[in-house]
Amino acid sequence: MFICESLERRGNDTCVLLATAITVGFVCVSLAETTAVTQDFATDPNWDGRNNVRMEQGREKKQDFGFSQTNHAGGGIGEIGGSVCRSVKPATYSVAIEPKTLDDQLKASGRFNVTHSEGGSGLLVGWFNSTSRGWRTPNALFMRIDGESNSFRIFYEYGTQNWKTGGGQTFEGMYQTNPSSKIPVGGKPHEWSIEYDPDGAEGRGEIALTLDGEVFKAPLDEGHKADGATFDRFGIMNQQIYGDHLTAYFDDITIDGKRFDFAADPKWEGAGNRDTFSDIAIRPHHDFGHRPTNFAGGEPGEIGGFIWRIESVDPEHAGYYGAPTGRLTMNDKLTASGKVSFRRAAVDCGLLIGWFNSHTAIGAPPNNFVGVLVEGPSRIGHYFRPVYGASDDQRGIQDEGPIFNPDGKQRTWSVVYDPDANAGHGRITATLDGESVDMDLPETARKGNAVFDRFGIVSWQRGGHYVEMYFDDITYTAAE
Numbered sequence: 001m002f003i004c005e006s007l008e009r010r011g012n013d014t015c016v017l018l019a020t021a022i023t024v025g026f027v028c029v030s031l032a033e034t035t036a037v038t039q040d041f042a043t044d045p046n047w048d049g050r051n052n053v054r055m056e057q058g059r060e061k062k063q064d065f066g067f068s069q070t071n072h073a074g075g076g077i078g079e080i081g082g083s084v085c086r087s088v089k090p091a092t093y094s095v096a097i098e099p100k101t102l103d104d105q106l107k108a109s110g111r112f113n114v115t116h117s118e119g120g121s122g123l124l125v126g127w128f129n130s131t132s133r134g135w136r137t138p139n140a141l142f143m144r145i146d147g148e149s150n151s152f153r154i155f156y157e158y159g160t161q162n163w164k165t166g167g168g169q170t171f172e173g174m175y176q177t178n179p180s181s182k183i184p185v186g187g188k189p190h191e192w193s194i195e196y197d198p199d200g201a202e203g204r205g206e207i208a209l210t211l212d213g214e215v216f217k218a219p220l221d222e223g224h225k226a227d228g229a230t231f232d233r234f235g236i237m238n239q240q241i242y243g244d245h246l247t248a249y250f251d252d253i254t255i256d257g258k259r260f261d262f263a264a265d266p267k268w269e270g271a272g273n274r275d276t277f278s279d280i281a282i283r284p285h286h287d288f289g290h291r292p293t294n295f296a297g298g299e300p301g302e303i304g305g306f307i308w309r310i311e312s313v314d315p316e317h318a319g320y321y322g323a324p325t326g327r328l329t330m331n332d333k334l335t336a337s338g339k340v341s342f343r344r345a346a347v348d349c350g351l352l353i354g355w356f357n358s359h360t361a362i363g364a365p366p367n368n369f370v371g372v373l374v375e376g377p378s379r380i381g382h383y384f385r386p387v388y389g390a391s392d393d394q395r396g397i398q399d400e401g402p403i404f405n406p407d408g409k410q411r412t413w414s415v416v417y418d419p420d421a422n423a424g425h426g427r428i429t430a431t432l433d434g435e436s437v438d439m440d441l442p443e444t445a446r447k448g449n450a451v452f453d454r455f456g457i458v459s460w461q462r463g464g465h466y467v468e469m470y471f472d473d474i475t476y477t478a479a480e
Contacts, residue, residue, distance in 0.1 A: 033479075033480045034328070034332055034333070034477050034478065034479055034480065035477070035478055035479070035480045036335070036475050036476070036477060036478075037323070037325075037475065037476055037477075037478045038473075038474070038475040039323070039473075039474050039475075039476075040298065040299065040301065040472070040473055041290060041301040041302050041303055041472055041473075041474075042299055042300070042301040043301065044290045045290060045303075045323065047289070047290070047303075047321055047322055047323045047324075047456060048320075048321070048322055048323070048324060048358065048454065048456075049289055049319075049320065049321045049322075050318075050319055050320050050321075050358075050361070051286060051316075051317060051318060051319035051320075051459075052286050052287075052288050052289050052305075052319045052320065052321045052457075053286075053287065053289060054280065054282070054285045054286065054287040057278075058278030058279050058280040058282070059278065059279050059282060060276065060277070060278055060279075061085045061087055061245075061276070061277060061278075061279045062083065062085065062245075062275070062276045062277075063083070063084065063085055063087075063091040063238065063272055063273050063274065063275045063276075063277075064082045064083045064273075064274060065080075065081055065082030065083060065084050065091075065093055065236060065273050065274075066080060066082060066093045066268070066270050066273050066274060067079075067080055067262065067265045067266060067268070068080065068081060068082055068249065070249065071251070072113045072115055072189070072249040073110075073111045073112055073113045073189045073249040073250055073251035073252075074111050074113070074189040074251060074252075075111070075251045075252050075261065076261075076263060077263070078251070078261070078262040078263045078264065079249045079250060079251040079262050080093065080235075080236065080249070080250050080251075080253075080262055080266075080268070081112075081236065081247070081248050081249035081250050082247060082249070083116075083245050083246075083247045084121075084122075084123040084236065084238050084245065084246055084247070084248070085121070085238060085243070085244065085245045085246075086120065086121055086122060086238060086239045086240075086241055086242060086243025086244060086245075087238060087240065087241075087242065087243075087277075087279050087281070088240050088241065088242065088279075088281040088344065088466065089240075089272060089277060089279065089281075090133055090237070090238065090240060090271065090272055091237070091238040091271065091272035091273050091275065092128075092233070092235060092236065092237045092238075092269075092270070092271050092272065092273060093235050093236045093268055093269070093270045093271075093273045094128070094233040094234055094235025094236065094237075094268055094269055095233065095234055095235055095255070095260075095266065095268045095269070096130075096232060096233060096269065097127075097231070097232060097233060097234050097255065097256070098232075099230055099231065099232045100127065100230070100231045100232075100256075101228060101229060101230055101231070102160070102196075102198060102205055102220070102224075102225045102228055102229050103198050103225075104196075104198065105195075105196065105197060105198065105256075106127060106141065106194075106195065106196040106231075106256060107193065107194070107195040107196070107254075107256060107257075108126065108127075108193065108194055108195075108234065108253060108254065108255045108256070109191075109192065109193035109194075109210075109253070109254050110191075110192060110193075110250055110251060110252050110253035110254065111189045111190065111191055111192070111250070111251050111252055112125075112145075112189065112190055112192060112248055112249065112250045112251075113186075113187075113188075113189040113190065113248065113249055114145065114147070114152050114183070114185045114186075114246065114247070114248045115185060115186055115247045115248065115249070116185060116186075116245070116246065116247035117147030117148060117149070117150060117151065117152050117185050117245075117246045117247070118147060118149060118244035118245050118246065119147070119148050119149045119244060120147075120148075120242075120243040120244050121146075121147030121148075121243050121244040121245055121246035122144065122145055122146040122147050122152075122239045122243065122246055123144075123145050123236060123237070123238060123239060123246055123248060124137070124140070124142040124143070124144050124145075124236070124237045124238070124239060125142060125143050125145075125235070125236050125237075125250065126140065126141050126142035126143055126194060126234065127140065127141045127142075127231035127233070127234050128140040128141075128142070128231060128233050128234075128235075128237060129229075129230055129231055129232055129233065130232055130233055132159075132233075132237070133240065133344065134163075134240055134344055134345055134346060134406060135239050135240045135241050135346040135347065135465070136157060136159050136163075136165040136346070136347050136378060137159045137237070137240070138159040138160065138161055138162070138163045138229070139159060139160070139161050139229045139230055139231060140157075140158060140159045140229070140231070140237075141156075141157075141158040141159075141194075141196055141207065141229070141231065142156065142157055142158070142194075142237070143155075143156050143192060143194050143209060144156060144157055144167075144239075145246065145248060147244070147245075147246035148182065150184065150185050151182040151183060151184050151185060152182070152183050152185060152246070153169075153170075153171070153181050153182060153183065154169075154170045154183070154209070154211055155167060155168070155169050155170065156168055156169075156170075156194060156207055156209040156216070156218070158207065158220065158224075158229070159229065160224050160227040160228060160229045161227065161228050161229050161230065162227050162381065162403070162405055163345075163381035163382070163405050163406065164221070164223075164224050164227050164378075164379055164380060164381055165347060165378045165379065165381075166218070166220060166221045166224060166378070166379055167207070167218060168207065168209070168216055168217065168218025169181075169216070170209065170211055170214075170216045189251075190211060190212055191210075191211075191212055191213070192209070192210065192211055192212075193209070193210045194207065194208070194209045194210075195207070195208045195209075195210075196208075198225065200217075200219065201219030201220065203225075204219045204220050204221075204222060204224075204225055205219065205220040205224070205225040206218070206219050206220070207219075207220070221379045224379075233269075234255050235268060235269075236250070236273075238272075240346070241283075241346050241465050241466070242279070242281055242282055242283040242465075242466075281306055281466065283308050283465070283466070284308050284310050284311075284314065284317040285308070285317075286305070286306060286307055286308055286317075286319040286459060287305045287306045288303070288304055288305030288306060288307050288319070288321055288457060289303060289305060289321050290302075290303055291303065291304060291305060291470065293470065294472065295341040295343060295408070295410075295470040296338075296339040296340050296341040296410060296470040296471055296472035296473075297339045297341070297410040297472060297473070298339060298472045298473050301472070302470045302471060302472035303321065303456075303457065303470065303471050303472075303474075304341075304457070304468070304469050304470030304471055305468065305470070306466050306467075306468050307319070307351045307457065307459050307466065307467050307468075307469070308349075308459065308464075308465065308466050309348060309349050309350050309375075309459070309460045309461075309462055309463060309464030309465060309466075310459055310460070310461050310462075310463070311461075311462075311463040312364065312461050312462055312463065315362045315461065317459075318361065318362040318458075318459050318461055319458075319459045320356065320358070320361045320454070320456060320457060320458045320459065321456050321457050322356065322358070322454030322455055322456025322457070322458075323454060323455050323456055323476070323478070324453060324454060324478075325355065325452060325453060325454055325455050325476075325477070325478035325479060326453065326478055326479025326480070327451060327452075327453060327479055328355060328451070328452040328453070328477070328478070328479055329449070329450060329451055329452070330370065330388075330390070330417070330419060330426060330445065330446045330448070330449075330450045331419055331446065332419065332477070333416075333417065333418055333419060333420075333477070334355055334370060334415075334416070334417040334452075334476075334477045335414070335415070335416045335417075335475075335476070335477050336353075336354070336371075336414065336415050336455065336474065336475065336476040336477065337412070337413065337414035337415075337474070337475050338412070338413060338414075338471055338472060338473050338474035338475065339410060339411070339412055339413075339471065339472045339473050340410075340411050340412075340413050340469065340470065340471050340472075341408055341409065341410050341411070341469065341470045342374070342382070342404055342405065342406045342407065342408070342409075342411075342467070342468075342469050343406060343408050343468040343469065343470065344406050344466070344467070344468040345382065345406040345465075345466065345467045345468070346464070346465030346466055347378040347464075347465065348378070348463070348464030348465050349375065349382075349460075349464050349465045349466055349467045350373060350374055350375025350376075350382075350460040350462075350464070350467065351373075351374050351375075351457060351458070351459060351460055351467050351469060352365060352366075352369065352371055352372065352373055352374075352387065352457070352458040352459075352460060353371055353372050353374075353415075353456065353457050353458070353471065354369060354370050354371010354372055354387075354415060354455070354458075355369065355370050355371060355417075355452035355454070355455050355476075355477075356368060356369045356371075356452060356454050356455075356456070356458050357369075357450075357451055357452055357453055357454070358453055358454050359453075360391075361454075361458050362461055363389060363395075363461050364460055364461045364462040365387045365388070365389040365395055365397070365460075366389050366458065366461070367389045367390065367391050367392075367393060367395075367450070368389060368390070368391050368450045368451055368452055369387065369388060369389040369450070369452075369458070370387075370388045370389075370417045370428060370450070370452065371386075371387065371388075371415055371428075372384060372385065372386060372387065372413070372415050372430045373385055373386075373387040373397060373460070374404055374467065374469065375460060376403075380403060381403055381404070381405055382403065382404045382405065382406070383398075383400055383401040383402070383403060383404065384401045384402045384403075384404040384413065384430055384432040384437075385397065385398040385399075385400060385401030385402075385430055385437060385439075386398045386401070386415070386428035386429070386430045386437065386438070386439035387428075387439075388417075388428060388439075388441065388445060388450075389450070390444075390445055390447075390448020390449065390450045391448055391449045391450050391451065392448045392449065394442075394444060394445055394448045396439065396441065396442070396445070398428075398430075398437055398439040400437065401430055401432075401437040402430075402431075402432040402433070402435040402436075402437065404432060406467070406468075411432060411433045412432075412433055412434075413430075413431060413432050413433075414429075414430075414431045415428065415429065415430050415431070416428070416429045416431075419446060421440075422440040422441060425440065425441050425442065425443050425445065425446065426440075426441040426445055426446050427439065427440050427441065428441070455476045455477075455478065457471070
């Protein structure tokens with residue numbers, strides 16, 4: 001049998017002419033070629049979008065915390081605190097301290113009282129850095145108060161300089177489902193202390209939080225102490241995720257041996273703590289697409305913005321922004337590259353960039369997808385790693401990849417899907433700033449008949465929070 005192929009692009013319109021055993025068989029595969037498309041985003045490319053543009057107006061919010069001539073937390077007149085609102089816009093009230101690290105002993109104590117809480121509210125109090133942003137917060141060690149309707153829960157957490165995070169909780173069992181962990185608002189003030197011992201937990205470092213005389217301890221995760229953190233502030237910070245208001249007051253605080261009774265204004269530093277503003281980062285409303293900015297490098301003009309991780313039970317909130325590519329399959333070699341800047345993030349967040357199908361762009365990952373996932377466990381931060389989804393619910397995610405921190409730096413990236421690699425089963429290679437990771441696909445992946453018609457950004461369909469990321473100067477494979 002004689003086989004004749006034109007294989008710049010494989011997997012589509014196949015013409016087969018077969019003869020019997022007496023005659024000559026002939027098979028001809030005549031396929032359209034692929035091409036590399038480059039987009040610098042100097043002007044709006046008018047890519048196709050779904051749920052990528054924020055539809056509602058911003059919500060008015062108010063931060064109103066700092067020194068207060070009240071005594072909700074006990075003692076005499078004078079304390080700190082007030083109404084703190086969750087928002088991706090930072091707000092802090094703090095005192096500058098001599099820089100401390102995870103190699104130093106830390107201890108703070110005092111009293112607090114929560115007088116009002118709404119569902120999805122909270123604040124943080126503890127050590128942090130003047131440059132600390134996001135949630136969970138790098139260079140930070142906090143007691144965390146999470147508000148619900150007329151009640152709250154207490155946690156303690158930390159973040160290293162490279163966004164590796166961990167912590168503990170002051171109750172047993174699952175958060176959200178354990179009613180014994182809730183504390184009613186408006187009751188008596190609570191005594192608290194938080195202490196960090198760098199030699200605890202066999203040298204890993206250990207945090208101990210005491211609440212009304214009961215002690216709760218948690219070690220730092222392996223390697224996090226060595227990753228390091230630097231603290232130059234102590235005070236109150238808002239949780240930088242979308243949410244509501246919580247009102248709490250603190251008094252008679254001792255910080256590493258120095259006591260503050262707040263009988264007079266301590267003149268701590270405030271940033272965004274007395275502010276009324278329109279909050280436009282509203283979960284689950286994405287806000288990404290073409291932008292006139294140049295965070296990722298190059299000339300003005302790029303794509304990106306705020307992308308939320310969406311609950312799997314809310315597929316109507318899934319979003320994408322992509323360029324039509326014509327019909328591509330997992331028989332085609334696919335390549336993409338460009339520049340990227342990861343500006344902000346919370347834990348439990350992520351996005352996809354790669355080739356997808358506009359009819360199936362919902363999932364974690366969706367069916368008919370090949371590309372990269374930016375996401376990872378809180379103990380690490382975020383990975384830049386390969387991922388795929390076939391049309392028959394086969395899917396795969398590489399366990400690890402280059403670590404990608406939301407530090408705003410301009411980086412280069414690429415992703416290559418090679419159908420001929422890995423003995424013809426296919427391989428995806430993701431590269432960030434020269435560091436690469438391969439994912440060899442199983443034998444059945446290409447048989448899953450995935451079909452792609454777009455290239456671009458897709459939301460990750462698993463509940464969580466936000467990323468703010470921008471891409472520029474992208475070159476990607478499309479059908480001619």
